[in-house]
Amino acid sequence: xxxxxxxxxxxxxxxxxxxxxxxxxxxxxxxxxxxxxxxxxxxxxxxxxxxxxxxxxxxxxxxxxxxxxxxxxxxxxxxxxxxxxxxxxxxxxxxxxxxxxxxxxxxxxxxxxxxxxxxxxxxxxxxxxxxxxxxxxxxxxxxxxxxxxxxxxxxxxxxxxxxxxxxxxxxxxxxxxxxxxxxxxxxxxxxxxxxxxxxxxxxxxxxxxxxxxxxxxxxxxxxxxxxxxxxxxxxxxxxxxxxxxxxxxxxxxxxxxxxxxxxxxxxxxxxxxxxxxxxxxxxxxxxxxxxxxxxxxxxxxxxxxxxxxxxxxxxxxxxxxxxxxxxxxxxxxxxxxxxxxxxxxxxxxxxxxxxxxxxxxxxxxxxxxxxxxxxxxxxxxxxxxxxxxxxxxxxxxxxxxxxxxxxxxxxxxxxxxxxxxxxxxxxxxxxxxxxxxxxxxxxxxxxxxxxxxxxxxxxxxxxxxxxxxxxxxxxxxxxxxxxxxxxxxxxxxxxxxxx
Ligand code: ADP
Numbered sequence: 001x002x003x004x005x006x007x008x009x010x011x012x013x014x015x016x017x018x019x020x021x022x023x024x025x026x027x028x029x030x031x032x033x034x035x036x037x038x039x040x041x042x043x044x045x046x047x048x049x050x051x052x053x054x055x056x057x058x059x060x061x062x063x064x065x066x067x068x069x070x071x072x073x074x075x076x077x078x079x080x081x082x083x084x085x086x087x088x089x090x091x092x093x094x095x096x097x098x099x100x101x102x103x104x105x106x107x108x109x110x111x112x113x114x115x116x117x118x119x120x121x122x123x124x125x126x127x128x129x130x131x132x133x134x135x136x137x138x139x140x141x142x143x144x145x146x147x148x149x150x151x152x153x154x155x156x157x158x159x160x161x162x163x164x165x166x167x168x169x170x171x172x173x174x175x176x177x178x179x180x181x182x183x184x185x186x187x188x189x190x191x192x193x194x195x196x197x198x199x200x201x202x203x204x205x206x207x208x209x210x211x212x213x214x215x216x217x218x219x220x221x222x223x224x225x226x227x228x229x230x231x232x233x234x235x236x237x238x239x240x241x242x243x244x245x246x247x248x249x250x251x252x253x254x255x256x257x258x259x260x261x262x263x264x265x266x267x268x269x270x271x272x273x274x275x276x277x278x279x280x281x282x283x284x285x286x287x288x289x290x291x292x293x294x295x296x297x298x299x300x301x302x303x304x305x306x307x308x309x310x311x312x313x314x315x316x317x318x319x320x321x322x323x324x325x326x327x328x329x330x331x332x333x334x335x336x337x338x339x340x341x342x343x344x345x346x347x348x349x350x351x352x353x354x355x356x357x358x359x360x361x362x363x364x365x366x367x368x369x370x371x372x373x374x375x376x377x378x379x380x381x382x383x384x385x386x387x388x389x390x391x392x393x394x395x396x397x398x399x400x401x402x403x404x405x406x407x408x409x410x411x412x413x414x415x416x417x418x419x420x421x422x423x424x425x426x427x428x429x430x431x432x433x434x435x436x437x438x439x440x441x442x443x444x445x446x447x448x449x450x451x452x453x454x455x456x457x458x459x460x461x462x463x464x465x466x467x468x469x470x471x472x473x474x475x476x477x478x479x480x481x482x483x484x485x486x487x488x489x490x491x492x493x494x495x496x497x498x499x
Pocket of ligand 1 (some may be wrong): 167168169170194195196197225226227228229230231232233235246247248249251252254255
């Protein structure tokens with residue numbers, strides 16, 4: 001692995017942004033210190049060095065932010081027409097487009113994704129803003145008939161649910177936050193965002209750009225801080241009407257428990273252990289890199305990663321060898337290495353977790369084909385692990401049952417379509433999945449048979465907000481994308497008019 005590659009120097013705007021001694025909270029349109037005055041460090045996962053200091057919000061800050069969001073919701077923002085909200089989203093689109101290089105650099109430095117990946121996310125991000133801009137002009141109730149005596153007219157109105165708490169994960173906040181932000185701005189709700197403590201900076205920069213685009217004070221607020229303090233306070237706050245959460249199933253359970261106080265509406269996108277099923281007739285030139293990147297992309301830190309690769313037995317050893325060759329050819333490097341395809345994991349804690357699963361896999365009798373250790377030649381003390389392939393895995397091993405959230409692929413052989421479907425479904429999760437075959441009937445059988453919120457055929461991980469994705473089983477509920485998404489930021493009022 002040649003590590004002589006050029007490290008990209010962050011641009012002037014990025015440098016200026018990172019020069020700040022301390023990143024404040026964003027409440028009611030202002031950057032403010034936390035009530036306690038406390039701050040925490042955020043690291044560059046490529047080097048293990050401190051990147052910035054961020055304000056550590058607690059219950060008091062969350063309360064202040066929720067009050068600001070409530071006041072904005074009941075205030076002038078309420079009177080904004082759908083066209084005005086749409087025009088705001090178009091202005092935001094243009095500002096984000098202009099500042100995109102800076103945003104991508106901040107994201108890469110903060111959460112470790114290679115700059116090639118964050119730069120490539122530009123069209124996905126802009127598309128999302130355009131999608132929600134269009135959605136703002138599509139909100140509609142219905143006029144319906146009824147069987148009431150007399151002359152009564154019945155209709156329904158859609159209204160924004162109120163204050164939304166957005167609890168954001170660290171695995172791609174630059175784009176991921178838009179599932180919440182876009183829906184909030186399109187629907188007329190207001191929000192308090194709680195970014196993940198490991199990656200807050202792209203969220204903080206985004207709200208500044210929103211303000212530049214003309215976002216009224218209080219409509220979007222950001223409280224940075226620890227999950228079990230600021231996140232928990234937001235999830236429990238009686239002034240919050242709805243929580244949108246993406247993260248682990250364990251934390252998702254806590255969010256559900258916290259929601260019972262005031263019966264918050266929830267959208268939860270949680271963990272996964274997605275099946276990726278490769279038949280012997282598949283085009284392996286596509287299936288090998290496709291299935292490999294279905295796991296390794298973002299260093300495995302994607303909730304719908306296709307970590308259980310079921311391979312028809314007749315090609316299982318050829319597939320394992322080819323996928324391992326592919327894994328060895330992947331360039332792992334620092335996030336600002338222009339040629340890096342994979343970056344580090346988010347933190348030392350995550351690195352320890354992934355390494356312990358690799359050990360568990362070997363102990364359970366899976367065959368380590370490649371990876372399993374730090375990649376050679378990457379400078380610095382970053383949290384790197386080489387793309388790892390286990391062969392001869394069985395579906396009941398822990399590495400096939402538990403979410404690892406790292407670049408660890410398990411090859412599990414199967415003999416028949418029925419067996420592949422049964423094994424694919426043998427998991428508590430139900431997020432993603434894929435099938436690789438040239439036989440369309442078989443592909444459709446698998447698509448129908450697997451219980452997940454999204455299935456890909458001869459591809460992996462494509463997302464478009466118009467169709468979106470979601471989870472079933474213990475992977476959560478509530479749509480991300482499609483017309484159903486905005487609907488969950490609205491409630492329906494039935495109106496009876498005695499004419
Ligand atoms: P991880 O353990 O990989 O960091 P989490 O699901 O814990 O994944 O994190 C996702 C988001 O949830 C982060 O923003 C985190 O700060 C937040 N979070 C963590 N614990 C809680 C909690 N108890 N209540 C609310 N939010 C939380």
